[in-house]
Each structure stands twice: as structure tokens, then as C-alpha cells.
Amino acid sequence: MTIGSRGDVAPYTGVATRLLAAGHDVAIATEEGFADVVRATGCEFRRMSSDTRTMLSSEQGREWQRGGTGLRGIRNNIRMGQQLMANLGDDVAAAAEGADVLLLQRGVMTHGYLVAKAMGIPSVSLELFPGVPTTEFTLPSLGGLAIPRWGVRLVTRLATRVPTPFDDELKEFGRRLGLPPARLGAVRAQMLEDARHPILHGFSPSVVPRPGDWRPGVEIVGYWWPERPAGWEPPAELVDFLAAGPAPVFVGFGSMSPGESERLSGIVAAALRRVGVRGVVQAGWAGMTASGDDVLGIDSVPHDWLFPRMAAVVHHGGAGTTGAGLRAGVPAVLTPVLADQPWWAERLRLVGVSPGSVPLAELSVERLAGLIRQAVTDESYRRRAQALAGRVQAEDGAGRVAWWVERLDRK
Numbered sequence: 001m002t003i004g005s006r007g008d009v010a011p012y013t014g015v016a017t018r019l020l021a022a023g024h025d026v027a028i029a030t031e032e033g034f035a036d037v038v039r040a041t042g043c044e045f046r047r048m049s050s051d052t053r054t055m056l057s058s059e060q061g062r063e064w065q066r067g068g069t070g071l072r073g074i075r076n077n078i079r080m081g082q083q084l085m086a087n088l089g090d091d092v093a094a095a096a097e098g099a100d101v102l103l104l105q106r107g108v109m110t111h112g113y114l115v116a117k118a119m120g121i122p123s124v125s126l127e128l129f130p131g132v133p134t135t136e137f138t139l140p141s142l143g144g145l146a147i148p149r150w151g152v153r154l155v156t157r158l159a160t161r162v163p164t165p166f167d168d169e170l171k172e173f174g175r176r177l178g179l180p181p182a183r184l185g186a187v188r189a190q191m192l193e194d195a196r197h198p199i200l201h202g203f204s205p206s207v208v209p210r211p212g213d214w215r216p217g218v219e220i221v222g223y224w225w226p227e228r229p230a231g232w233e234p235p236a237e238l239v240d241f242l243a244a245g246p247a248p249v250f251v252g253f254g255s256m257s258p259g260e261s262e263r264l265s266g267i268v269a270a271a272l273r274r275v276g277v278r279g280v281v282q283a284g285w286a287g288m289t290a291s292g293d294d295v296l297g298i299d300s301v302p303h304d305w306l307f308p309r310m311a312a313v314v315h316h317g318g319a320g321t322t323g324a325g326l327r328a329g330v331p332a333v334l335t336p337v338l339a340d341q342p343w344w345a346e347r348l349r350l351v352g353v354s355p356g357s358v359p360l361a362e363l364s365v366e367r368l369a370g371l372i373r374q375a376v377t378d379e380s381y382r383r384r385a386q387a388l389a390g391r392v393q394a395e396d397g398a399g400r401v402a403w404w405v406e407r408l409d410r411k
Contacts, residue, residue, distance in 0.1 A: 127200070136212070352380070
């Protein structure tokens with residue numbers, strides 16, 4: 001079960017296809033806009049009523065994205081969560097009908113955990129970024145706020161006790177399931193401590209080493225790669241463009257900044273010209289456009305095919321796109337907007353595959369051009385990226401999830 005943008009769906013299709021190949025019956029519950037993506041995997045589609053694209057395209061959604069990180073970003077994430085949770089409990093309960101195991105993305109995991117308890121079946125949390133408290137680093141969910149090591153445990157304890165705007169809805173949902181009513185923080189604490197509830201993280205331990213203070217069953221297993229669509233072939237125009245000159249720079253902002261096509265397209269085109277590099281610009285939800293002999297506009301193209309052919313990748317820092325860039329072994333420049341994106345931007349800088357980042361709301365020709373120039377001219381970024389890619393490619397994250405699922409206690 002998963003809700004959100006394409007980046008919140010695609011990695012789970014990789015897990016689903018691995019489970020299908022192992023002989024399991026698999027359904028993916030997600031938003032209507034991804035029904036075709038799900039069905040293309042051979043999995044059953046079950047509908048969730050939320051609509052993230054419409055929400056992010058609204059004036060309120062654009063305001064959330066302008067909010068950035070820090071305390072303001074946390075407040076905006078809470079408001080966004082309230083919108084998404086409007087019918088979430090009923091959606092999760094309906095989607096779980098007949099299931100033997102629930103695999104839960106962050107957006108649905110609290111309701112899904114309760115539904116699994118009420119049904120008497122096991123559940124597994126599948127996280128795309130670190131979600132379990134540790135003294136070794138600040139969690140992405142804290143909005144990039146710098147918290148001293150001693151404060152991490154304190155914040156975690158407070159989070160289980162402090163009321164949230166989600167508590168009343170969650171208590172009522174628990175009552176309807178026949179469970180004792182509990183606040184969000186209390187349910188979250190149960191999940192963190194429940195030895196029968198694995199929490200598996202879909203990124204590489206070479207990028208984020210597993211903290212030593214996590215309990216057994218909280219693991220970092222490797223990335224979950226979506227399958228390339230059956231019969232997919234690259235557009236002839238793209239193949240010809242790549243063959244006509246040196247490797248270009250990819251620019252794409254995924255599901256971020258709907259309605260900002262003109263501003264972003266202008267900045268990107270000018271920055272590429274200033275550096276003197278060719279570009280491949282993905283439209284995304286922002287609807288970016290590109291024109292000129294040295295720039296090609298594209299729609300959706302599988303990252304596993306495209307990124308290895310790039311000189312560098314510029315993107316918003318979603319977990320899936322970040323992983324695809326690491327797998328390809330190319331330098332990255334990130335333009336984070338919200339949620340875990342600033343955290344990934346800093347992580348890529350720390351592992352030495354990115355010269356830095358600039359928030360998308362603060363993007364300028366000068367800042368973007370400067371970062372792209374560093375990424376494509378300083379060979380140390382590519383050397384480190386290629387070394388890291390070898391380790392990332394050797395991991396089998398989806399296979400590790402299947403291993404855990406097949407060893408769950410179903411009694």
C-alpha cells in the first residue's frame with residue numbers, strides 16, 4: 001500500500017514483481033493515477049482515493065512546496081498529511097480485504113499497522129528514507145533541523161506523548177476496528193518496538209550505514225528498482241540526440257512545482273547555455289519545456305536506461321531518483337523542495353558524489369550553472385560516483401524484502 005507521487009509508487013512495483021516471481025499473489029493499493037503503472041507489473045490494482053497530483057497542483061499545494069524545510073516545512077507537512085488522511089483509514093481497510101500480509105509505505109503505515117492488528121495478520125513497513133530514531137544522525141522527518149545527539153531520544157519520547165492533529169481521527173479509526181484507541185505517537189511507538197513488525201529501508205547501506213542502535217528487524221536492505229515497462233524502446237529522437245554529441249546533463253524535478261514551467265524552464269536553459277553543456281529536460285509535473293539544438297525535452301523515460309548516458313543529473317532529490325543516479329554512477333546536483341529531499345541532498349554531498357544543492361524555490365541561473373560546472377568538470381565526483389555505483393548495483397533490495405516476507409510469523 002502506498003500513496004503520493006510516482007516516486008512513492010515506482011520502488012514498490014520493484015518489490016511487487018519480485019514477490020510475483022517468487023509465486024505470491026500481489027495487489028498494489030495506490031492512487032488512481034498510477035493504475036496503469038500497477039497493472040503493467042501484472043499485479044492487481046486496488047484503489048486509494050487520495051490524489052496527490054491534484055493536491056500539489058492546487059494553490060495550497062504550491063504554498064506547501066514554497067515552505068521548504070525547518071519548522072515551517074514540518075507545519076506544512078502536517079497540513080498536507082491532514083489532507084491525505086481524509087479517507088485513508090477506510091481506504092486501507094478496504095484494500096486489505098483478503099490479504100495475508102500488508103506491506104506499508106510511510107504514508108499509510110500507521111493505519112495499515114492497525115488494520116493488520118485487527119485482522120490478525122503480519123505487516124511490514126517499507127521505508128524509502130530513514131524513519132527510525134537513532135543517535136547517529138537527524139531523521140529526514142525532522143525537516144533538516146539540527147538536533148544534538150542527546151536530544152534525539154528526547155524528541156522521540158516527546159513525539160509519543162505530544163498530541164497531534166491526527167489523534168482524534170486515528171482513535172476513532174481504532175475503535176471502529178475494535179482496538180483500544182491510541183494517539184498517533186503511541187501507535188508509532190508500538191511499531192518501533194514491535195519485534196514481529198520488520199521495518200525495512202529501501203536504500204543502500206553504502207549510502208546510509210545501518211545505525212548500531214536500531215533493534216533487530218529494522219534493516220537497510222538496498223534499493224528497490226522498478227521494472228522497465230515490457231516492450232519499452234527509447235524514442236528515436238532521444239537516441240539520435242544522444243548520438244549527436246557529448247553526454248548531456250539531465251534535468252528533471254519529478255512531481256515538484258506544478259505550474260512553474262516558465263520560470264524553471266528559463267532558468268534551466270540559461271544555466272545549461274552558460275556552462276556550455278547539452279541537456280535533456282524532463283517535463284515532469286512542472287511541465288518544463290526545452291528548445292534548441294543542444295537541449296531536448298522528454299516525457300517519462302526509465303532512469304535505469306537514461307542516467308548512465310548522462311554527464312550529470314540535476315533533480316529534486318526524491319528517494320527513487322536519488323537511488324537511480326547512484327546506481328548509474330554519475331554526479332548529481334540536487335534542488336530539494338520538501339520532506340526527505342534536503343536530507344538526501346546533504347547525504348550525496350557527504351558521500352562525495354555531489355558538489356552541493358540549491359533549494360528549488362531559490363533556484364537561479366548563477367547557482368545552478370555553478371553547481372553543474374563543478375559536477376561535470378571535477379572528475380573526482382564521477383570517480384566517487386562510479387565506485388559507489390558498483391556497490392549499489394551488487395545489492396538485491398527487493399530480494400531481501402521477499403526473504404523477510406517469507407519468514408514472517410503468520411500464526
